[in-house]
Amino acid sequence: MRVRNIVAAILVALVLISCGGAQKADVIKVGWFGALTGDQAVWGNNEFNTVKMLFEEINAAGGVTVAGKVYTLEAVGYDNKGDAQEAVNVVRRLTSQDKVIAILGPNASGNAIPIAPILESAKVPDIATVATNPKVTVLDGKVKPYNFRVCFIDPYQGAVAAGYAYEVLGSRKAAVLYDVSDDYSQGLRQFFVENFKKLGGEIVADESFKSGDVDFRPQLSKIKSQNPDIIFMPYFFKEVALSANQARELGMTQVMMGGDGWPSEQLISMGGAAVEGCYFVNHLDYDDPDVADYKARYLKKYGIETELNGYLVHDAVLMLVDALKRADKPDGESVAKALESTNIKGITGKIAISPETHNPEGKDAAIIKIIGGKYKFQQKYAAK
Amino acid sequence: MAQFLQQMVNGLSIGSVYALMAVGYSLVYSIMNFSNFAHGGVIMFGAYFGFFAMTQLKLPFPAAFAVAFVGTAVLAVVIERIAYKPLRERNAPFLYFIISAMGASIFLENIIIATIGPTFRTYPDVFGRTSISLGSVAIGRLDLIMFVISAVCLAGLVLFIEKTKIGRAIQASAYNMKAAALMGVNTDRVVMIVFALGGMLAGIAGVFFGMKYTVYPQIGNITTKSFVAAVFGGLGSLPGAVLGSVLLGIIETLVAGYLSSQFRDLIAFVILIGVLVFRPTGIMGKTTEDKA
Amino acid sequence: MSSYLEGIIMLSGINLIAVLGLSLLTGFAGLFSFGHAGFMAIGAYSAAICTTIFKLPFFVGIAAAAAAAAGASWLIGRATLRLKGDYFCIATLGFGEAIRLILDNFQGLGGARGWPGIPPHTTLVNILILDVIGVVLLANLVRSRHGRNMIAVREEELAAQVAGINTFKYKMLALVVSAAYAGVAGALLGHYMTFIQPKMFSMVKSTELTIIVIFGGLGSISGSVLGAVVLTFLPELLRAVDKWRLVVYGLAVIGIMIGRPRGLMGGFELTPKSVRAHFARLREAKAARADQAAEEKGGL
Numbered sequence: 001m002r003v004r005n006i007v008a009a010i011l012v013a014l015v016l017i018s019c020g021g022a023q024k025a026d027v028i029k030v031g032w033f034g035a036l037t038g039d040q041a042v043w044g045n046n047e048f049n050t051v052k053m054l055f056e057e058i059n060a061a062g063g064v065t066v067a068g069k070v071y072t073l074e075a076v077g078y079d080n081k082g083d084a085q086e087a088v089n090v091v092r093r094l095t096s097q098d099k100v101i102a103i104l105g106p107n108a109s110g111n112a113i114p115i116a117p118i119l120e121s122a123k124v125p126d127i128a129t130v131a132t133n134p135k136v137t138v139l140d141g142k143v144k145p146y147n148f149r150v151c152f153i154d155p156y157q158g159a160v161a162a163g164y165a166y167e168v169l170g171s172r173k174a175a176v177l178y179d180v181s182d183d184y185s186q187g188l189r190q191f192f193v194e195n196f197k198k199l200g201g202e203i204v205a206d207e208s209f210k211s212g213d214v215d216f217r218p219q220l221s222k223i224k225s226q227n228p229d230i231i232f233m234p235y236f237f238k239e240v241a242l243s244a245n246q247a248r249e250l251g252m253t254q255v256m257m258g259g260d261g262w263p264s265e266q267l268i269s270m271g272g273a274a275v276e277g278c279y280f281v282n283h284l285d286y287d288d289p290d291v292a293d294y295k296a297r298y299l300k301k302y303g304i305e306t307e308l309n310g311y312l313v314h315d316a317v318l319m320l321v322d323a324l325k326r327a328d329k330p331d332g333e334s335v336a337k338a339l340e341s342t343n344i345k346g347i348t349g350k351i352a353i354s355p356e357t358h359n360p361e362g363k364d365a366a367i368i369k370i371i372g373g374k375y376k377f378q379q380k381y382a383a384k
Numbered sequence: 385m386a387q388f389l390q391q392m393v394n395g396l397s398i399g400s401v402y403a404l405m406a407v408g409y410s411l412v413y414s415i416m417n418f419s420n421f422a423h424g425g426v427i428m429f430g431a432y433f434g435f436f437a438m439t440q441l442k443l444p445f446p447a448a449f450a451v452a453f454v455g456t457a458v459l460a461v462v463i464e465r466i467a468y469k470p471l472r473e474r475n476a477p478f479l480y481f482i483i484s485a486m487g488a489s490i491f492l493e494n495i496i497i498a499t500i501g502p503t504f505r506t507y508p509d510v511f512g513r514t515s516i517s518l519g520s521v522a523i524g525r526l527d528l529i530m531f532v533i534s535a536v537c538l539a540g541l542v543l544f545i546e547k548t549k550i551g552r553a554i555q556a557s558a559y560n561m562k563a564a565a566l567m568g569v570n571t572d573r574v575v576m577i578v579f580a581l582g583g584m585l586a587g588i589a590g591v592f593f594g595m596k597y598t599v600y601p602q603i604g605n606i607t608t609k610s611f612v613a614a615v616f617g618g619l620g621s622l623p624g625a626v627l628g629s630v631l632l633g634i635i636e637t638l639v640a641g642y643l644s645s646q647f648r649d650l651i652a653f654v655i656l657i658g659v660l661v662f663r664p665t666g667i668m669g670k671t672t673e674d675k676a
Numbered sequence: 677m678s679s680y681l682e683g684i685i686m687l688s689g690i691n692l693i694a695v696l697g698l699s700l701l702t703g704f705a706g707l708f709s710f711g712h713a714g715f716m717a718i719g720a721y722s723a724a725i726c727t728t729i730f731k732l733p734f735f736v737g738i739a740a741a742a743a744a745a746a747g748a749s750w751l752i753g754r755a756t757l758r759l760k761g762d763y764f765c766i767a768t769l770g771f772g773e774a775i776r777l778i779l780d781n782f783q784g785l786g787g788a789r790g791w792p793g794i795p796p797h798t799t800l801v802n803i804l805i806l807d808v809i810g811v812v813l814l815a816n817l818v819r820s821r822h823g824r825n826m827i828a829v830r831e832e833e834l835a836a837q838v839a840g841i842n843t844f845k846y847k848m849l850a851l852v853v854s855a856a857y858a859g860v861a862g863a864l865l866g867h868y869m870t871f872i873q874p875k876m877f878s879m880v881k882s883t884e885l886t887i888i889v890i891f892g893g894l895g896s897i898s899g900s901v902l903g904a905v906v907l908t909f910l911p912e913l914l915r916a917v918d919k920w921r922l923v924v925y926g927l928a929v930i931g932i933m934i935g936r937p938r939g940l941m942g943g944f945e946l947t948p949k950s951v952r953a954h955f956a957r958l959r960e961a962k963a964a965r966a967d968q969a970a971e972e973k974g975g976l
Contacts, residue, residue: 036919037494039602041502078915084876089683096678113792114871135792180646181780183789207645212605214597217394218640225387238504242597249515250522270506270598419762470934479708480933483890486883487929494922615766650777653770657755664759
């Protein structure tokens with residue numbers, strides 16, 4: 001009986017906690033969601049930490065002025081385990097219970113797509129961070145009124161990678177290894193293959209693995225026997241490091257190339273010599289002083305290095321603050337309208353939102369090469 | 385031909401990773417008759433124990449290795465005491481054990497995420513990342529060392545079960561727990577020892593796994609493959625677990641290498657079902673009928 | 677009602693249908709499936725094909741979902757139902773993963789990137805109607821001769837066989853019916869989310885459903901109803917504890933198994949009759965205690 005009482009008390013307390021907290025008049029609530037647990041937790045925690053840090057800094061500097069009145073920003077963040085169904089729950093909660101005026105995140109396209117109808121009925125805009133699937137903002141030729149993003153999209157990234165591999169590195173025979181159960185990896189693979197073939201190159205091997213796999217030697221051995229000039233690896237850094245190490249163990253010396261799943265301090269510590277001399281497409285140039293400044297602030301506050309997501313959510317916050325300053329009043333509809341005419345400079349480059357696609361158009365991709373365990377900026381590269 | 389030999393080496397290496405996990409799991413199954421889904425979580429803890437022993441306590445590799453498998457042995461016994469013993473005492477059906485094990489597995493994974501975070505951690509380099517070339521076939525140095533140490537551990541386990549008094553008590557309990565209890569075997573102690581042994585194997589697997597594939601909270605998930613391998617070989621049979629693992633490793637590798645890496649797991653699944661249709665208790669499983 | 681609350685109620689209703697089916701399989705026929713999310717996926721994709729590509733009405737999609745999932749389960753049952761215990765578990769686990777892999781590779785339906793733009797046909801009303809139909813059908817099934825035979829198979833398979841029950845047939849019946857329920861749940865989920873992705877139907881989803889059935893109580897329909905509602909709301913209530921949420925969830929699962937192993941309502945049904953009987957028992961017990969107390973007093 002006592003146990004039951006304790007359980008009941010805990011449940012009541014939880015309900016109270018989750019419903020409590022009356023909204024103060026001079027606070028603007030901003031939602032964030034992403035994976036704080038599950039296999040995407042590394043990126044989710046990094047995003048939420050960045051949002052909290054930036055909001056603290058903005059508030060310490062006096063807050064944001066919207067239509068002549070000063071507000072402070074409050075972040076309301078929830079975990080969705082990287083799960084689409086939980087994404088829907090969380091967005092319903094953020095819009096109807098927490099009454100946020102805008103939402104930052106998520107990183108995964110599969111979580112950003114199903115929330116669109118809820119955003120539309122609640123009139124709350126969302127800025128996705130690294131959701132690169134075109135369908136996040138545009139479906140069947142129509143732009144979704146409340147979905148925005150801060151990153152470039154897969155077709156662009158795939159074209160950049162294929163173009164750079166063919167034109168600059170002079171590769172003619174490419175092999176692809178990708179994660180068949182991951183939406184990001186499948187998308188990037190498709191656009192790389194299409195563009196590489198269009199340029200006149202040949203795909204000599206097209207192999208895949210499944211999320212959670214740790215051994216890629218069977219696929220790599222097969223790729224090795226086809227003797228490609230370059231291996232394209234459109235997936236995240238943990239698998240990149242593992243597969244690169246295994247490829248080198250098998251005696252493969254090819255240059256490897258990847259997309260924006262690569263950049264992380266951990267790629268270097270995990271991949272070491274195996275990823276030396278490899279290339280990837282990135283959203284930003286690490287030599288940029290603004291980038292370095294954010295990176296240092298994050299390290300100082302949290303004691304760990306930021307991941308790529310941090311830079312993008314950083315710019316999503318800049319986009320939001322800029323839109324708030326230009327909005328007629330602090331509500332979702334006005335912010336969404338202001339977001340459509342965004343034209344700012346973020347740490348990941350120029351962000352000019354197109355009203356037709358809600359994507360930052362013309363954002364240059366940076367080509368990074370790993371030299372001596374450091375990310376060396378090679379050039380800005382725009383796909384033709 | 386060179387590719388085929390290389391693929392066989394790959395398959396053996398992957399299979400031996402599965403085997404190391406499958407044996408501990410099958411050992412527990414042989415006594416308890418349920419799939420211990422917390423085994424993956426214990427393996428993951430083993431990887432972290434070894435990692436922190438080397439990086440924080442600055443222990444040399446053999447000492448860190450010992451820390452890891454003693455730690456996981458204790459952890460496995462603690463889990464048994466908390467999550468399974470009450471069920472055992474009540475003669476609960478195997479479903480309840482499985483669910484309890486799943487609860488433990490969810491707990492283990494998430495306590496790591498909540499306390500020390502979800503980041504990936506890389507083991508200090510002990511054996512080097514190099515490989516030995518035999519003609520055009522490359523064999524990883526770590527793979528070889530892992531193979532030898534696993535073989536020694538498994539041989540030790542077999543000797544322990546065959547030659548010692550406790551080992552015979554384990555065999556008797558695996559055959560029939562109630563009869564063993566009537567013959568004066570302290571079955572509670574047997575269960576504890578079996579979990580400790582299973583935990584040790586998990587610790588060993590965890591350290592090697594961590595060295596080979598880095599350390600992160602979800603590494604326990606790969607044990608799903610070793611469950612399949614153990615079923616393949618026949619649940620509760622230690623030689624079956626090893627055989628099933630090696631076969632699964634080789635089948636997966638050959639399917640990915642020669643048929644289709646996209647449909648690898650689908651084809652492996654069809655082969656698994658095919659084997660089970662003809663041998664419903666796996667290749668070397670106990671073919672016991674219902675004890676009516 | 678806030679859209680958040682409405683969303684959670686709808687999800688509980690959808691989960692309930694899948695759980696009812698699984699409750700028949702696990703609670704009444706004693707089979708343990710790790711692949712039920714696979715049947716949900718088949719249902720979700722079949723229904724979406726009907727409504728999105730062929731523009732058919734929603735109820736046709738739901739019927740197609742039930743039929744497709746039932747058909748798939750019949751095929752898989754032919755191959756695996758003779759397996760026992762963990763062997764069957766692993767076979768269903770493999771099945772669920774295989775379905776997911778096929779969908780991941782099938783670019784025509786979006787592949788791993790998923791399929792957006794499914795019409796939002798799922799409403800609170802049609803969920804509740806299907807919930808009621810689901811409960812009534814299942815209650816009638818388990819109270820029929822077929823249902824009693826299934827329980828016999830669960831309790832003592834060998835004895836049931838000796839008594840002349842075709843155990844294979846009843847296991848198959850339970851599997852096909854439960855898969856049809858899962859298919860309907862998948863159809864509703866797809867048209868609730870307006871987006872489906874193979875990732876949504878992973879092994880984790882299957883285990884969640886099984887945990888709900890066990891939590892509610894094996895062999896109890898009202899337990900499954902209660903379990904589906906409580907366990908859909910619980911993670912939402914636990915949002916306050918942030919990343920500790922799943923730690924608490926894991927502990928709660930173990931706690932229920934060791935503390936209340938029969939689940940909330942194991943073997944017990946909440947019907948008007950059972951409620952009256954319960955109160956009658958309580959009154960009797962109270963009266964008995966009063967008698968005893970009086971006796972003790974008298975004894976002094």
